[in-house]
Amino acid sequence: MNVKNSAYFRRRAEYHLIKSARAGQGVACIHRRFALIYAEKAKQAGRAEGRQTPLLRNDGISTGVAAPVGAGMVQ
Numbered sequence: 001m002n003v004k005n006s007a008y009f010r011r012r013a014e015y016h017l018i019k020s021a022r023a024g025q026g027v028a029c030i031h032r033r034f035a036l037i038y039a040e041k042a043k044q045a046g047r048a049e050g051r052q053t054p055l056l057r058n059d060g061i062s063t064g065v066a067a068p069v070g071a072g073m074v075q
Contacts, residue, residue: 005049006043006045006049008045009038009041009042010039010042012034012038013034013035013036013039013042016032016034
Protein backbone atom coordinates (compact mmCIF):
# COMPACT_ATOMS: atom_id res chain seq x y z
CA MET A 1 0.00 0.00 0.00
CA ASN A 2 1.27 3.43 -0.88
CA VAL A 3 1.48 5.32 2.40
CA LYS A 4 0.31 8.92 2.14
CA ASN A 5 0.64 11.55 4.81
CA SER A 6 -1.86 12.06 7.58
CA ALA A 7 -2.96 15.48 6.28
CA TYR A 8 -4.26 13.86 3.08
CA PHE A 9 -6.34 11.34 5.02
CA ARG A 10 -7.68 14.04 7.37
CA ARG A 11 -8.79 16.11 4.35
CA ARG A 12 -10.53 13.07 2.86
CA ALA A 13 -12.30 12.35 6.17
CA GLU A 14 -13.49 15.97 6.40
CA TYR A 15 -14.61 15.86 2.76
CA HIS A 16 -16.77 12.79 3.43
CA LEU A 17 -18.26 14.38 6.56
CA ILE A 18 -19.26 17.40 4.48
CA LYS A 19 -20.75 15.13 1.80
CA SER A 20 -22.58 13.21 4.54
CA ALA A 21 -24.16 16.40 5.86
CA ARG A 22 -25.41 17.33 2.38
CA ALA A 23 -26.56 13.87 1.29
CA GLY A 24 -29.83 12.06 1.78
CA GLN A 25 -30.20 9.50 4.55
CA GLY A 26 -29.15 6.42 2.56
CA VAL A 27 -26.09 8.02 1.00
CA ALA A 28 -25.05 9.84 4.19
CA CYS A 29 -24.23 6.60 6.02
CA ILE A 30 -21.84 5.61 3.22
CA HIS A 31 -20.00 8.93 3.49
CA ARG A 32 -19.82 8.59 7.30
CA ARG A 33 -18.30 5.14 6.89
CA PHE A 34 -15.67 6.48 4.47
CA ALA A 35 -14.95 9.34 6.90
CA LEU A 36 -14.25 6.82 9.67
CA ILE A 37 -12.02 4.76 7.37
CA TYR A 38 -10.00 7.82 6.39
CA ALA A 39 -9.78 8.97 10.03
CA GLU A 40 -8.28 5.60 10.97
CA LYS A 41 -5.81 5.84 8.08
CA ALA A 42 -4.86 9.36 9.24
CA LYS A 43 -4.20 7.97 12.70
CA GLN A 44 -1.99 5.19 11.30
CA ALA A 45 -0.13 7.60 9.00
CA GLY A 46 0.39 9.98 11.92
CA ARG A 47 1.97 7.19 13.93
CA ALA A 48 4.22 6.33 10.98
CA GLU A 49 5.22 9.99 10.73
CA GLY A 50 5.90 10.04 14.46
CA ARG A 51 3.30 12.62 15.42
CA GLN A 52 -0.19 12.78 16.80
CA THR A 53 -2.99 13.79 14.43
CA PRO A 54 -6.44 15.23 15.13
CA LEU A 55 -8.98 12.45 14.76
CA LEU A 56 -12.70 12.01 14.54
CA ARG A 57 -14.59 11.43 17.75
CA ASN A 58 -17.03 8.53 17.96
CA ASP A 59 -19.88 10.80 16.92
CA GLY A 60 -18.10 11.62 13.63
CA ILE A 61 -17.23 15.22 14.49
CA SER A 62 -13.68 16.29 13.73
CA THR A 63 -11.60 17.33 16.71
CA GLY A 64 -9.36 19.33 14.39
CA VAL A 65 -10.08 22.50 12.50
CA ALA A 66 -12.19 21.70 9.46
CA ALA A 67 -11.40 23.26 6.12
CA PRO A 68 -14.03 25.54 4.60
CA VAL A 69 -16.65 23.73 2.55
CA GLY A 70 -15.21 22.73 -0.80
CA ALA A 71 -11.69 23.94 -0.02
CA GLY A 72 -9.30 21.90 -2.12
CA MET A 73 -11.89 19.28 -2.96
CA VAL A 74 -12.98 18.28 -6.43
CA GLN A 75 -16.72 17.85 -6.61
